[in-house]
Amino acid sequence: MPRWIKITLRVFAVFIVLIVLVFTVLGLYVNSHKKQLLASITKKLNENLNGSLTVGDMDPSFFSGFPGVSLALKDVVIKDEQWTVHHHKLLEAKSFKVAVNVIALLKGTIEIKKIDINHAAVYLYTDSSGYTNTAVFKKKEEEKRAADKRSASAEFRRFSLNQVSFVLDNQKGGKLFQFEVDKLDGKMDYPLLGGWHADLNLKVLVKSLAFNTKKGSFVKNQLLDGPFSIDYDQSKELITVAENPLKIGSENFRIGAKFLIGNGPADFTINIKAPEILWSHAAALLSPNITAKLNMFNLEAPIKVSCDLIGNMGAGGDPSIDVKAIVRKNLLTTPGGKIQDCNFDGFYTNGYVKGRGFDDANSAVKLYQFSGDYNSIPFSIDTAAIVNLERPIATGVFKSKFEISKLNQLIGPELLKFGKGNADVKLNYKADIVNFQLTKPYVQGFINIQNADVDYVPRKLNFKNTAISLDFTEKDLFIKNIRLQSGKSIVYMEGAIQNFLNLYYNAPEKIMLNWRIRSPQLYLGEFIGFLNGRKPVSSQKTKQSKTTFSEDLNTVFDKSNVNMHIAVDKVYYKKFLATEAKADLLLSQLGMTIKNVSVKHAGGALMMNGSLFQKGSGNHFSLNATVDNVDIRNFFYSFDDFGLKSLTSKNLKGFLFSKAKITGVITERGDVLKNSIDGNIVFDLKRGALLDFDPITSVGKFAFPLRDLNNITFSNLNGNFDLNGEKIKINPMQISSSVLNMNVAGVYSLGKGTNIALDVPLRNPKKDASLASEERKEKRMKGIVLHILATDGENGKIKFKWNKNHD
Incomplete structure (x- = not known):
């Protein structure tokens, strides 16, 4: 081994031993002077607080994660000066561990390798005046801030929270955020451009996420479980949470967010997406005031939903809430019934008009391309809107084409019964919503019915090949192109009702329908049902607290008034035949008034005025009639000899002139009760004969x-x-x-x-x-x-x- 390597290794070994000795001596000193050091550190920390910080015990560990130094603080409590008034500790931690990199410290950087907080409670409290317990931290002066920028900056590397309770209680803003952190682990990096990046995993129980405590909490008692990727841009003072998968309760979401943390409470934007979620599960995650309304409805299959929350963590009101939903081929259940094959793109906002705040009064729901089948009747609405959820108003354009027999399920069997035929509907409507049902809709548009068979049940009347066009304007109803056929009778009608919808809902007895009626031939016997008493609505329905559409329509039919101007080419009734008939009839709830009746009959003419009123089991009539130059034989024959047995049409000849004023009773079959007749007849028979x-x-x-x-x-x-x-x-x-x-x-x-x-x-x-x-x-x-x-x-x-x- 070269000599220089040996020398280097010896120097390094001496250096290591020296460090170990220094750490050993330092550890022995700290352990022997722990109380004094703890008191000194606590005193130093309290210099920067408007309140107090207490530490129950300190346990240094100099060799844990060498070359790091670990420090464990126990029973850490931070209180502000007003704690004796509100009794909310800012921090109470049973265990607070900090690991610092000594080598980084020697370089002038405070690098906290890891922070572990266990069994702790954080309570951020703001009272109704705006005072907050975070005032425990003294505000630095500008010079001090500048000095701090030149000093070593602290950097966190890893952190974990276990069994930590976090509460943000803002009494002034009416907000309450409460979380129970079961486990949170994270690591942080510090890019060269400043700021930081954090990756973390959390498992948190949401006890409260109330942006307005009067309306309750979002995602209450739901478990959040998933990863987060978070970036902080120091120059923009912006925290960005990248879109990440997150499990809320049993549902899968993707959530992203932004927090602007400049001066004052943070502004936030939270984006939530649920690619597939049941309606009832989504409703349960919202605040109770919204959930209660959404629970009145249900969608059977999962839907796609996204939500944007924009607000402020301070004393502001509710956040802005925008929700979008996509529904395809679903079953929608509403208080008014079920809609099969339901499709729409939905949008909800609580800030419909900008600048008017975020509440129910400024909330709106819009449904685009809304379609489905209601009681087997297909319909579509390009845009349906519900505005002001305090006093909801619904608007839209309703379109439908269907076989008219499908109306039987909607109207019920006691008023109208439909056979064949088709309907084409387009109505622009506006309606109040009471108990989540459309109430008193005001409509504009048309209803066209073609080739329909209809039974009017209360009067036992049957119509074949019926056509009708209803044209609703802003105030009035125009009824056009009506063709009614009952047996051999064919009737063409046009009519109008002024102020129709207002009277329909508020005073049906004041409705006046003006008809113009013409007919090539009219067999009165086929309309004998008008002499019948109206069939009453069943007692079962009258006991219901809510009236149905059928009952409303039945009430209008029963109470409204009808003014008819009639022109008929030929009128038949039993043996009676008249031509060129003209009459004015007024039908009301009480009965019928007849005016200006004139017909040609038996070579002469008949004129009359009168009335017919239902009373008891009969129909009481009053008649003023004039007979002018009528062939008396034909006249008697047409009226079955007026009940005479000895004198009949076969015994008479001549031309009759007469005036009659008669009252009496007609049965439901159209027969005159002989005992009921009262009145006077004056006659003049010219060129007569008794045969x-x-x-x-x-x-x-x-x-x-x-x-x-x-x-x-x-x-x-x-x-x-x-x-x-x-x-x-x-x-x-x-x-x-x-x-x-x-x-x-x-x-x-x-x-x-x-x-x-x-x-x-x-x-x-x-x-x-x-x-x-x-x-x-x-x-x-x-x-x-x-x-x-x-x-x-x-x-x-x-x-x-x-x-x-x-x-």
């Missing part, structure tokens, strides 16, 4: 054997009848005919009680035909006069007998 009227021909065989009683003609016959139930009172009237004259007065009954007095002179009217009118009247009752009484006979027929009571 083959059995009650007269049978008597005439004996009383007038030489006269033609099978064809009794009248030049003019008029009378005045009072109607009272089955009784028809014939006010005294004169009948002058081609065969005989008579005076008639009494009561004709449709049941029992006929009692008609007939005074019949035997004088032949033909002999007086050449006389002047006045002379003919004077001789009319001259000669022998038969006094006959018409009364009830067998089988509803009339029998005649002598009137013994005639004066």
Whole structure:
């Protein structure tokens, strides 16, 4: 071995031995003077504190990790001057170990190789006035700061925390961050440009992450487990946490963050991503005020979510929260029902309008390209928005095309029942949200229905090949292009309702629907359902606390008013046929008012006004009618002889002029209750004839054997009848005919009680035909006069007998 190597090794060995001796002597000295040194160190540290630092014991270890020096401090406690007021210790550590590199220290650098903190509690407290217990550390003067920059800088290399509790309690800002660190290990590097880089692994239980203690904590009682890569840029005073995988509870996330730690509380930005998470699990990680609202909904399959939190660690309010979610082919459950095959890109923010703060009042939810199936009805909404979560308002454009039979599940079987047909819907809506359901939506747009079969259940009405177009404007509803077909009846309608939606929700009884109706042919018997009482909603539904759409619509149908202007080419009802019918009808909750009715019938015309009101089991009507130049035979035939059995259309001929004022009751089948009739009829029959009227021909065989009683003609016959139930009172009237004259007065009954007095002179009217009118009247009752009484006979027929009571 060369001599110079031997000398070098000897010198190195002497140097090592010398160092060992120095460390040994230093260790012996420290151990023998531990109390004095601890007191000295504690006193020196307290010079820089506005409070106190106490150390229970110190245990130096000079050979641990040579050439390092380790120092173990036990029972370390730091209190600020106001501790006796708030009783929150800034630091309380059972074990605090520090390992320092001696060689680096000789170079002028304080290199802390490792810090181990075990069984400790850190409590950063700020009271309501803004005072914080971190004031325990004295602020350095500017000169002192400059001197510190020239002195050796401290560098940490490795650190670990075990069983450490950390609390940031900001009473002024309403924030509470509380973590239980089970284990945290990390290492640090110091780039040449300044700052540092740290890699660490942590396992921490989040007891509270409340940015606003009134609203509760995020990720409460959730375990955080994963790595972090952190960089600090000294020139920018910026801490950057690179995006890293992190497990929160049972869910996998990727989280990154930035903290600007200049003067004052740090500003932060936290980015959270969950590539696949269940809705219920994501909701559970948020603050209770948000979780409670989100739990009203659910998505069955996992979704993709990202969240950005931007705020300040100081006394500011809630942080800015922006959440994005991607949902594809999912099942959405809402308080209003389930939406199958649900798709949307969702966005939530609590700072919808910049500068108005971050709270529920300034929060909004937007759903882009929202689509799905609701009760088998497909729909899409380009952009749905819910603004102001304190008093939520929903807006959007609803679009749908579907088979109309699918509405049966939505509306229910008690109002409308749909068969075939198609619907096309586009509605721009705005609605309040109450208990997470759309309430009183105001809409603009259209609903088009084509080729539909519809049953209106409450009235037992059936319509085929129905078409309808609903056009909703900002205030009014226009109903266009309606085609209704019920049996052989075809109706075309157009209508409008002013101020529709406001009245629909607030005063349905004030709704006035103005219809213009035309029809080539109308069979009234097919609409006899309007005489039926409306079928009530089942008791089960009326007991529900929340009304359904069907119930709302049913209420509107029941309470609204309808004003109809009708023009019909042909009207049929049983044997009745009229043409060129026109009428104005007002339908209300109470019944129907009829005005300006005019039809052509039996060669003449009928005009009427009246009303029909449902009461009890019947329909009470009131009618004022005028008959002008109507063929009486056709007229009687059309109305089934008005219930008369002895006198029918076959016995009549002539042209009728009449005025009637009648009240009565019509059954649900459209029949008039005979006992209910009350009123008055005045008539005038011109060029009339009584043909083959059995009650007269049978008597005439004996009383007038030489006269033609099978064809009794009248030049003019008029009378005045009072109607009272089955009784028809014939006010005294004169009948002058081609065969005989008579005076008639009494009561004709449709049941029992006929009692008609007939005074019949035997004088032949033909002999007086050449006389002047006045002379003919004077001789009319001259000669022998038969006094006959018409009364009830067998089988509803009339029998005649002598009137013994005639004066």
